[in-house]
Amino acid sequence: xxxxxxxxxxxxxxxxxxxxxxxxxxxSVPPYLFWYVQYxxxxxxxxLKYTTGATLVKGINGFEAEFKKSETSFHLxxxxxxxxxxxxxxxxxxxxxxxxxxxxxxxxxxxxKP
Amino acid sequence: GAGVSQSxxxxxxxxxxxxxxRCDPISGHVSLFWYQQALGQGPEFLTYFQNExxxxxxxxxxxxxxxxxPEGSVSTLKIQRTQQEDSAVYLxxxxxxxxxxxxxxxxxxxxxxx
Numbered sequence: 001x002x003x004x005x006x007x008x009x010x011x012x013x014x015x016x017x018x019x020x021x022x023x024x025x026x027x028s029v030p031p032y033l034f035w036y037v038q039y040x041x042x043x044x045x046x047x048l049k050y051t052t053g054a055t056l057v058k059g060i061n062g063f064e065a066e067f068k069k070s071e072t073s074f075h076l077x078x079x080x081x082x083x084x085x086x087x088x089x090x091x092x093x094x095x096x097x098x099x100x101x102x103x104x105x106x107x108x109x110x111x112x113k114p
Numbered sequence: 115g116a117g118v119s120q121s122x123x124x125x126x127x128x129x130x131x132x133x134x135x136r137c138d139p140i141s142g143h144v145s146l147f148w149y150q151q152a153l154g155q156g157p158e159f160l161t162y163f164q165n166e167x168x169x170x171x172x173x174x175x176x177x178x179x180x181x182x183x184p185e186g187s188v189s190t191l192k193i194q195r196t197q198q199e200d201s202a203v204y205l206x207x208x209x210x211x212x213x214x215x216x217x218x219x220x221x222x223x224x225x226x227x228x
Contacts, residue, residue, distance in 0.1 A: 099145075100162065103159070104157050106155060
């Protein structure tokens, strides 16, 4: 079955430290991968996506993610955390024959300490 | 331009009542998706439209859930005889196309069934 797993429901980092949010997927067909951010009482906003081509993708707000097929992973990173990065982050996957239907992970809440 | 809007933002219903949740997608967006997000969970797919055609309703949890998009624009998600387990945030998203196009999410409707 196709699924997404986010390791760690809560991650806490200090301001200026590296942010690493983990995402693994399970699939027998090539995936399209996404990271979304959700601020309280707001809808989800796309950070970045991987469809085809370059496996290292850059997104908004200094985030990037690398698609590693051999590890079935799509981890999200940012070199230096800002206080404004505190939010809920969701990894999601879809496939060419799914019409765009997204399968989401459980989410990771990122806290940033001053 | 305007984003995806949803109304009402908050809805409290007594168990057994019917509710209707509205989604106004971005003008010109062909695809429209509904997701259900339980507290502390990632969004889960409910149903998907391409224009007025409902192409996938595999995520609707029971026959009490019904969605329509009669003119290929505004969509309504209806829940009949609400139950406590229906309490969740209902998210609507629209996109210009399908698989690799970004889905733009609305702020959601928080439904509480008492």
